[in-house]
Amino acid sequence: MTTPDIEAARAACTAFELPAHVQGIYRHGNGHIHQTYRAGTAAGDFLLQGLNAQVFPDLEAIAENTARIAGHLALHPGRTRVRLTPRPTRTGNWLHRDAAGAVWRVFDFIPGAICHEIAPNPGIIETAARAFGDYQLRLADLPAPPLRETLPGFHDTRRRFTQLEHAIATDPAGRRDGATPEIAALLERRPLAGALQDLDLPQRTVHNDTKLNNLLFDAATGEALCVIDWDTTMPGLAAHDYGDMVRTMAGNCAEDEPDASRVLLLPERLDAIRRGYLDAVADWLTPAEIGSLELGARTILFEQACRFLTDHLAGDVYYPVNQPGHNLVRARVQLSLLASLEALT
Ligand code: GN1
Ligand code: MG
Secondary structure, rough: OOOHHHHHHHHOOOOOOOOOOOOEEEEOOOOOOOOEEEEEOEEEEEEEEEEEOOOOOHHHHHHHHHHHHHHHHHHHHOOOOOOOOOOOOOOOOOEEEEEOEEEEEEEEEOOOEEEEOOOOOOHHHHHHHHHHHHHHHHHOOOOOOOOOOOOOOOOHHHHHHHHHHHHHHHOOOOHHHHHHHHHHHHHHHOOHHHHOOOOOOOOEOOOOOOOOHHHEEEEOOEEEEEEEEOOOEEEEOHHHHHHHHHHOOOOOOOOOOOOOOOOOOHHHHHHHHHHHHHHOOOOOHHHHHHHHHHHHHHHHHHHHHHHHHHHHHHOOOOOOOOOOOOOHHHHHHHHHHHHHHHHHO
């Protein structure tokens, strides 16, 4: 895929069924994977995304899942008030492939919405956890077949750990010696790689990427508006979603806080996640699933530390970086959060 730029984005808009032509177009959001733009027209705004085909080799699977999720959520509005609605191309498809090979999609823009990178208070966290739980619940009766696996082995923590071991052994970018404490911290937690998977929990349709910034809030009232970034919604464990909430909401710092000694997991934030999430799903999940949530948090922190450290050792091939060592910094934050969680529980 070529890296789509703003002119390519503007041109891509013309392939979609929009009510008026695009006037302004701007970069939007902070996702690590796709390029997102806000396109303004006289008849409202639209969200355009240049999709990352290196990360998601089967973009048709994403488009098919997205259409099914949108259709099902429309029938089950749940607690969240606003729908994420994909827009078709003029030829009736969900995706547009441009002459340079870049693949695009469009959603209606949701006005008056904000997202948080760091939660400002436990009230926001409880609201977010309830909204992500509600999303799982609404998808629980999605008619068969299951959604397509857009990224096979996405939360296969054993596989992520094996990839880390491979990067350590081969040291492709010559960075191993600069990451000795982080490598040791992950190797000594090896049992976490398989502990959750070994519990044999039920597969549910889950979001799989419940980062706080994958939820839109009403800028005026603070209510949850809509869960976004559905690309990894597919079969998985409830504990994975819970774990990613702890990872992204329970800490006091950004995912790339440079001073890892400042990073702490705050008990009142953990309580808010548990309260909000269980408020939505306690009557639906099995006791074994509820019992697995805390292990889910440790597992996802461990897994994300493995992913960031693997990418650092591999030479930053997956996550975009803003400065040398950025992925090592991110891995350290995950490790500090994990140590802080271990000290609390
Ligand atoms: C990516 O795209 P975004 O920023 O929502 C990643 C997640 C990671 C996260 C780390 C498809 O999510 O799995 O947890 O970055 N998504 C993919 O911040 O790899
Ligand atoms: Mg995102």
